[in-house]
Amino acid sequence: xxxPGVEAAERTEPGGNGYVGRSLRxxxxxxxxxxRATYVDDMVxxxxxxxxxxxxxxxxxxxxxxxxxxxxxxxxxxxVFTGEDLADMAAPCPMVFVPPGVEMRxxxxxxxxxxxxxxxxxxxxxxxxxxxxxxxxxxEHVLVEYEPLPVVVDPEQALEDGAPLIHxxxxxxxxxxxxxxxxxxxxxxRDADVVVEKRIxxxxxxxxxxxxxxxxxxxxxxxxxxxxxxxxxxxxxVILSIQLGITEEKIRVVAPExxxxxxxxxxxxxxxxxxxxxxxxxxxPVKWTATRSEDMQTTHHGRDQIDYVRIGAxxxxxxxxxxxxxxxxxxxxHLIEGPVIPTFxxxxxxxxxxxxxxRTDIVGVFTNKFTTDAIRGAGRPExxxxxxxxxxxxxxxxGMDPLELRRRNFITEFPNPRPHGFIYDSGDYHGxxxxxxxxxxxxxxxxxxxxxxxxxIYRGVGFSxxxxxxxxxxxxxxxxxxxxxxxxxxESAQVRVHPTxxxxxxxxxxxxxxxxxxxxxxxxxxxxxxxPDVVEVIHGDTNTGPFGKNTYGSRSLAVxxxxxxxxxxRVQDKAKRIVAHKMEAAPEDxxxxxGRFQVRGSPDKAMTLAEVAGEAYIPxxxxxDMEPGLDEVCFYxxxxxxxxxxxxxxxxEVDAETGRVDVVRYxxxxxxxxxxxxxxIDGQIHGGIVHAVGQALYExxxxxxxxxxVTGTFVDYALPSAAxxxxxxxxxxxxxxxxxxxxxxxxxxxxxxxxxxAVVSSVLDALRPLGVTSLDMPLTPMRVWQAIQAAxxxxxxxxxxEQGKALDDHxxxxxxxxxASPSEGGGL
Amino acid sequence: MARVSLTVNGVQYTEEVEPRLLxxxxxxxxxxxxGTHVGCDTSNCGACTLHLDGEAVKSCTVLAVQxxxxxxxxxxxxxxxxxxxxxxxxxxxxxxxxxxYCTPGMIMAGADLLARNxxxxxxxxxxGLSGNLCRxxxxxxxxxxxxxxxxxxxxxAGSRTAEEVTA
Numbered sequence: 001x002x003x004p005g006v007e008a009a010e011r012t013e014p015g016g017n018g019y020v021g022r023s024l025r026x027x028x029x030x031x032x033x034x035x036r037a038t039y040v041d042d043m044v045x046x047x048x049x050x051x052x053x054x055x056x057x058x059x060x061x062x063x064x065x066x067x068x069x070x071x072x073x074x075x076x077x078x079x080v081f082t083g084e085d086l087a088d089m090a091a092p093c094p095m096v097f098v099p100p101g102v103e104m105r106x107x108x109x110x111x112x113x114x115x116x117x118x119x120x121x122x123x124x125x126x127x128x129x130x131x132x133x134x135x136x137x138x139x140e141h142v143l144v145e146y147e148p149l150p151v152v153v154d155p156e157q158a159l160e161d162g163a164p165l166i167h168x169x170x171x172x173x174x175x176x177x178x179x180x181x182x183x184x185x186x187x188x189x190r191d192a193d194v195v196v197e198k199r200i201x202x203x204x205x206x207x208x209x210x211x212x213x214x215x216x217x218x219x220x221x222x223x224x225x226x227x228x229x230x231x232x233x234x235x236x237x238v239i240l241s242i243q244l245g246i247t248e249e250k251i252r253v254v255a256p257e258x259x260x261x262x263x264x265x266x267x268x269x270x271x272x273x274x275x276x277x278x279x280x281x282x283x284x285p286v287k288w289t290a291t292r293s294e295d296m297q298t299t300h301h302g303r304d305q306i307d308y309v310r311i312g313a314x315x316x317x318x319x320x321x322x323x324x325x326x327x328x329x330x331x332x333x334h335l336i337e338g339p340v341i342p343t344f345x346x347x348x349x350x351x352x353x354x355x356x357x358x359r360t361d362i363v364g365v366f367t368n369k370f371t372t373d374a375i376r377g378a379g380r381p382e383x384x385x386x387x388x389x390x391x392x393x394x395x396x397x398x399g400m401d402p403l404e405l406r407r408r409n410f411i412t413e414f415p416n417p418r419p420h421g422f423i424y425d426s427g428d429y430h431g432x433x434x435x436x437x438x439x440x441x442x443x444x445x446x447x448x449x450x451x452x453x454x455x456x457i458y459r460g461v462g463f464s465x466x467x468x469x470x471x472x473x474x475x476x477x478x479x480x481x482x483x484x485x486x487x488x489x490x491e492s493a494q495v496r497v498h499p500t501x502x503x504x505x506x507x508x509x510x511x512x513x514x515x516x517x518x519x520x521x522x523x524x525x526x527x528x529x530x531x532p533d534v535v536e537v538i539h540g541d542t543n544t545g546p547f548g549k550n551t552y553g554s555r556s557l558a559v560x561x562x563x564x565x566x567x568x569x570r571v572q573d574k575a576k577r578i579v580a581h582k583m584e585a586a587p588e589d590x591x592x593x594x595g596r597f598q599v600r601g602s603p604d605k606a607m608t609l610a611e612v613a614g615e616a617y618i619p620x621x622x623x624x625d626m627e628p629g630l631d632e633v634c635f636y637x638x639x640x641x642x643x644x645x646x647x648x649x650x651x652x653e654v655d656a657e658t659g660r661v662d663v664v665r666y667x668x669x670x671x672x673x674x675x676x677x678x679x680x681i682d683g684q685i686h687g688g689i690v691h692a693v694g695q696a697l698y699e700x701x702x703x704x705x706x707x708x709x710v711t712g713t714f715v716d717y718a719l720p721s722a723a724x725x726x727x728x729x730x731x732x733x734x735x736x737x738x739x740x741x742x743x744x745x746x747x748x749x750x751x752x753x754x755x756x757x758a759v760v761s762s763v764l765d766a767l768r769p770l771g772v773t774s775l776d777m778p779l780t781p782m783r784v785w786q787a788i789q790a791a792x793x794x795x796x797x798x799x800x801x802e803q804g805k806a807l808d809d810h811x812x813x814x815x816x817x818x819x820a821s822p823s824e825g826g827g828l
Numbered sequence: 829m830a831r832v833s834l835t836v837n838g839v840q841y842t843e844e845v846e847p848r849l850l851x852x853x854x855x856x857x858x859x860x861x862x863g864t865h866v867g868c869d870t871s872n873c874g875a876c877t878l879h880l881d882g883e884a885v886k887s888c889t890v891l892a893v894q895x896x897x898x899x900x901x902x903x904x905x906x907x908x909x910x911x912x913x914x915x916x917x918x919x920x921x922x923x924x925x926x927x928x929y930c931t932p933g934m935i936m937a938g939a940d941l942l943a944r945n946x947x948x949x950x951x952x953x954x955x956g957l958s959g960n961l962c963r964x965x966x967x968x969x970x971x972x973x974x975x976x977x978x979x980x981x982x983x984x985a986g987s988r989t990a991e992e993v994t995a
Binding site: 022023024025026028029030031032033034035036037038039041042132133207208209210211212257258259260261262289291292293512513514515679680682683685686687688689690691713714715719721722723724725727728 | 846848849853856857861862863864865866867868869870872873875902903904906907908909912916919920921923925926927928929930931932935950953954955957958959960961962963964965966967968969970971972990991
């Protein structure tokens with residue numbers, strides 16, 4: 001695997017005004033808190049029609065016939081299209097992961113089904129008309145005759161001989177098989193004194209951004225504009241060009257205000273290309289906004305791995321090796337990169353530990369469910385979950401303190417080459433754990449825990465020490481010679497100083513809540529001696545700025561921010577040459593201080609950026625051979641990934657009578673390098689924790705045995721509410737990465753990657769006196785209660801380690817709250 | 829069709845509507861007040877929360893005809909960029925929002941909560957906002973913002989408040 005080396009980047013001092021590192025409140029917020037922001041569904045264009053999509057109620061079926069007559073005759077309906085009408089579409093939705101030497105099965109996935117359907121909710125027809133309610137009425141009159149086929153929803157059953165085939169042409173439900181290993185894995189288990197093995201189900205979840213997906217497409221004067229609630233407008237434009245056969249200069253994709261993504265909008269969905277195709281065909285703008293039920297059915301899901309994990313160790317706790325076998329449920333079809341997600345589990349299978357031998361074997365499986373793809377963390381939460389819980393099991397087996405086991409195996413030397421080819425950039429794993437324990441006071445908790453147990457109250461503490469890979473990424477390592485991703489992973493930036501000294505920054509990243517407009521402005525302000533309020537950051541529009549690679553994988557700061565810093569430094573360099581010329585000094589003697597470019601040691605000899613810009617745009621006295629203007633571009637392709645890390649501790653209380661779990665206290669100590677804006681970091685950590693607490697305790701996407709989606713609304717899919725979680729204690733250490741000049745890593749996914757094993761481990765710690773030793777998420781009251789009953793020798797069998805497969809085994813709850821008792825858990 | 833007369837943010841409107849038209853669609857599509865959002869269609873997420881005759885309601889579950897003769901306040905009527913409501917200011921100061929999609933509903937729910945209970949505890953704020961879902965913030969800074977707006981001193985543990993950007 002072509003993992004790159006670490007080329008140390010010289011860290012630069014920004015100089016200037018010192019806005020970097022400060023908790024500035026966000027430039028984005030005034031429009032958002034006053035209701036003046038513009039999301040896709042807020043937009044209206046002249047002549048616009050609405051689209052309603054007819055979706056399959058069958059999980060697996062041949063389409064016998066489609067009769068659109070009734071819908072076409074409905075008042076206000078302009079057109080109805082089916083898969084046959086889209087025959088002129090140049091290509092199906094592409095999937096960009098093509099690992100070398102691996103047979104990858106990629107079935108055609110068209111925006112409207114052709115001949116058969118493979119999951120509930122698959123789009124079959126589209127109705128276009130002038131009235132938002134009328135098109136929904138008309139869609140009811142599209143008559144589709146289906147011939148049902150056998151359904152398989154369990155990935156392990158799908159792999160068995162004789163299982164129904166989702167795509168008969170392959171003769172198998174296997175999507176692909178892929179392995180990554182390093183070190184002497186066989187020897188590691190041969191030489192181990194102890195081997196622990198676990199089967200861990202990491203169940204299917206939804207991204208559940210509060211803004212449902214939506215698109216608005218317009219074809220005008222031979223050009224296409226798509227407004228889409230997307231994380232990846234630039235990538236979307238490339239794919240629209242391929243699918244529609246229109247060259248890119250005639251396509252503009254805009255991500256306006258985007259109401260959350262969490263990976264679920266790192267996608268090019270069928271509705272995006274479908275709306276564009278319809279707009280061109282009708283000559284009218286076309287808007288489609290998902291209902292929540294459509295969103296739950298057809299916005300890609302995440303996780304859905306079954307992990308078989310083995311860790312071998314010596315008696316003293318020194319781990320000899322880890323082997324993970326991952327069964328990844330891919331769903332019936334792929335979207336842009338689904339099969340690559342479990343390979344990110346393989347990247348971090350060594351965790352923050354000095355494992356000398358590692359191996360990951362992945363098998364992807366087709367089932368009659370919707371596609372899985374990247375959701376916050378994307379493969380890394382799954383890995384952290386199985387590593388940390390298996391380390392806990394190892395500690396139990398060795399009779400060793402789980403924190404002592406972790407410390408014994410922590411990596412302490414950096415940069416650190418891992419046996420499977422990656423090089424960890426920098427870290428201080430003892431440091432974050434020390435800081436976490438300082439805040440926790442474990443001895444005090446253990447005393448409290450013992451006292452509470454005397455009174456029948458079960459509290460426990462769980463830990464997670466993690467490392468993640470982010471900052472995607474070095475294009476060469478991700479490309480055909482290494483990973484097999486068909487794309488570049490650089491980022492672009494343009495820093496444009498206007499003639500009066502204000503600045504516009506164009507970034508190739510595409511935020512959806514992270515606060516880029518503020519953080520990036522801080523970076524630029526310091527380098528140009530400005531205040532952030534005169535630095536405007538423009539994003540998410542392919543008609544502005546250079547081609548970019550957008551926002552996902554905690555890459556925006558480590559790759560996009562670094563590109564901006566470098567472009568700003570190019571502007572700074574040119575400005576220094578202009579000032580040096582005017583002041584008759586050497587460029588290297590010019591410094592940015594007190595908001596000005598001044599001659600070092602002679603503060604009276606100085607120019608503001610506005611004065612410099614005046615010289616640059618009225619170029620009557622520039623240095624010889626200097627071009628006019630003050631406007632620089634940078635394309636930055638990082639030399640390595642970056643590896644944030646940290647230590648989390650969770651305290652939960654379990655009601656042994658009802659099985660209800662409450663998070664009582666949560667401490668997160670994370671290290672993402674030097675902070676640009678600590679406020680934004682804390683916000684990412686808070687949200688990341690609750691995302692993972694949701695998976696650990698409440699949320700689960702459930703399909704029944706017929707492939708029907710049981711959790712198709714927020715009534716059934718239980719997102720945590722404010723009442724379900726406490727306030728959090730966050731802290732940081734700052735270990736710079738040598739990979740970029742800012743020293744920054746990434747933080748968008750960190751807490752989601754860290755958190756779930758800490759929650760589960762804390763519940764197991766709480767229930768240790770009752771004999772419960774293993775639990776799979778989500779820890780619904782019923783599941784916990786059943787585990788307690790089983791451990792106590794009660795009659796109810798333990799459903800605890802089975803993937804939620806029955807209607808009555810999912811975490812339902814009202815109004816987003818977790819179920820409060822088994823009787824509320826949905827049907828006991 | 830039915831005729832609905834109502835006052836929204838102090839402006840009187842009379843509209844001919846289908847009896848099935850939802851109040852949120854009247855507000856968004858007819859009156860162009862797009863600060864009120866739709867997130868779930870089942871009154872779980874609260875993105876559509878506005879004030880109907882002074883009380884917070886989820887406008888995706890109210891028919892426009894039910895609002896006949898009523899006074900409606902939306903996020904646009906609560907404050908403007910140069911005249912922020914104290915809750916809006918508190919959300920800004922405390923980083924109580926990220927993507928902003930749930931924010932108008934969350935602020936309208938918070939305003940209703942504070943009208944009924946001007947000095948809530950953290951637990952009361954959390955219970956009071958439990959009908960509004962946010963996927964970005966983990967609620968920590970939302971709760972902190974509401975407590976600050978209440979003038980309470982019981983700020984949530986372990987986090988910071990933003991500095992203003994000064995020119």
